[in-house]
Amino acid sequence: MSHVPGIAVIGCGRISRSHLSAVSSQPELATLIATVDSDLRLAQEAAARYGAQVALDSVEQALARSDIDAVVICLPNHLHAPVAIQAARAGKHILVEKPMADTAGDAREMAAAAHEHCVILAVAQCRRHFRAIRYLSDHHAQFGRLISAQVSLGVYWPDAQAEWWREADKASGLVVALNGPHALDFVQMMMRDDPLRVHAEAVRNNDFWAGEDEAMMLLAYPGGRLASVHLSFNQRPVENRKVLVFERGTAVVEHDTQLTFNGDLLVAQGDDEKRHYLDEAIEFQRQFREFALAMAGQPNHSVSADEGIRLMRTLDAVHQAFRSGETVALPGVVKDAQSADAVP
Numbered sequence: 456m457s458h459v460p461g462i463a464v465i466g467c468g469r470i471s472r473s474h475l476s477a478v479s480s481q482p483e484l485a486t487l488i489a490t491v492d493s494d495l496r497l498a499q500e501a502a503a504r505y506g507a508q509v510a511l512d513s514v515e516q517a518l519a520r521s522d523i524d525a526v527v528i529c530l531p532n533h534l535h536a537p538v539a540i541q542a543a544r545a546g547k548h549i550l551v552e553k554p555m556a557d558t559a560g561d562a563r564e565m566a567a568a569a570h571e572h573c574v575i576l577a578v579a580q581c582r583r584h585f586r587a588i589r590y591l592s593d594h595h596a597q598f599g600r601l602i603s604a605q606v607s608l609g610v611y612w613p614d615a616q617a618e619w620w621r622e623a624d625k626a627s628g629l630v631v632a633l634n635g636p637h638a639l640d641f642v643q644m645m646m647r648d649d650p651l652r653v654h655a656e657a658v659r660n661n662d663f664w665a666g667e668d669e670a671m672m673l674l675a676y677p678g679g680r681l682a683s684v685h686l687s688f689n690q691r692p693v694e695n696r697k698v699l700v701f702e703r704g705t706a707v708v709e710h711d712t713q714l715t716f717n718g719d720l721l722v723a724q725g726d727d728e729k730r731h732y733l734d735e736a737i738e739f740q741r742q743f744r745e746f747a748l749a750m751a752g753q754p755n756h757s758v759s760a761d762e763g764i765r766l767m768r769t770l771d772a773v774h775q776a777f778r779s780g781e782t783v784a785l786p787g788v789v790k791d792a793q794s795a796d797a798v799p
């Protein structure tokens with residue numbers, strides 16, 4: 456790589472530590488130029504800890520700098536689209552935290568801005584960068600046809616973990632927007648397709664936030680394949696389990712890091728994968744390496760804007776399904792439903 460890109464991490468809250476560590480620990484890939492937060496104290500603390508050259512309290516200041524080539528957006532959900540579009544117009548490459556945007560429409564505008572200004576737009580789906588998940592993505596053909604996927608992602612939050620979680624318009628709802636992208640990105644990756652129909656129910660059990668904190672969804676895919684997803688902010692102990700029924704047997708992924716097939720261990724959790732995702736986790740280092748490869752025009756495993764838009768379409772359908780109480784058929788793939796989704 457001839458030019459080592461300069462990076463600004465925008466938003467220095469909970470998730471930023473893993474991104475900051477990913478950038479600053481790989482100096483051959485990038486230089487951490489700036490930390491940015493509207494709370495300047497947070498930006499300064501992050502700059503001191505991770506060795507950024509400057510701490511800034513405005514996005515505009517960062518985007519005006521010519522030594523910054525790319526931004527990592529770690530802002531509350533509702534700011535992803537406007538700041539990504541601003542960054543694209545300033546000619547900066549973008550790695551944006553999940554969810555990519557509030558809606559698929561916003562995600563499309565982000566992608567259009569990135570395309571127009573010839574910059575990379577990648578979505579941070581950190582869980583794709585665990586070894587077990589990468590193994591499944593690369594080797595699943597050996598298990599035969601995928602018949603169904605069941606994903607459970609349950610955590611316990613006794614209160615909002617950031618103030619913006621309390622407001623549904625800042626958190627794009629709640630659990631569906633925050634943990635839905637983790638679960639549904641996995642399903643999308645394994646199905647290598649978009650759902651034809653989405654059924655969903657979601658409820659709120661706690662009044663310290665306005666959005667939904669428990670959700671269940673059922674998705675029908677072309678070829679008669681099915682997926683179920685359970686998301687909870689009320690579950691303890693934590694559950695993070697994926698069960699994939701294939702023609703030749705069943706794959707089970709625990710905590711994204713351990714993979715078995717018909718009970719045989721295929722991928723064990725690595726010692727380097729034991730850190731919490733909010734605390735300088737290894738999968739973020741791998742994710743940033745893929746983003747750096749994308750910026751250098753080399754083959755990479757970044758989650759592309761197109762994949763991000765597809766995921767946002769599914770998330771929109773989930774929101775629509777539980778708000779309306781109706782099954783939602785996805786626009787654009789409905790026509791295939793008559794031919795492709797019949798149970799064989």
Ligand SMILES: NC(=O)c1ccc[n+]([C@@H]2O[C@H](COP(=O)([O-])OP(=O)(O)OC[C@H]3O[C@@H](n4cnc5c(N)ncnc54)[C@H](O)[C@@H]3O)[C@@H](O)[C@H]2O)c1
Pocket residue numbers: 465466467468469470471491492493494497512513514529530531532534552553554579581617618619633732
């Ligand atoms: N990949 C994961 O596993 C994971 C985990 C947690 C959060 N996230 C995502 O990361 C994003 C941030 O979440 P978080 O938990 O770190 O939130 P947070 O509230 O802890 O951090 C957000 C930071 O943005 C700053 N900020 C807000 N508005 C700003 C503005 N206009 N300009 C500059 N700074 C501003 C806030 O001061 C705060 O420090 C969310 O989109 C969330 O979905 C991803």
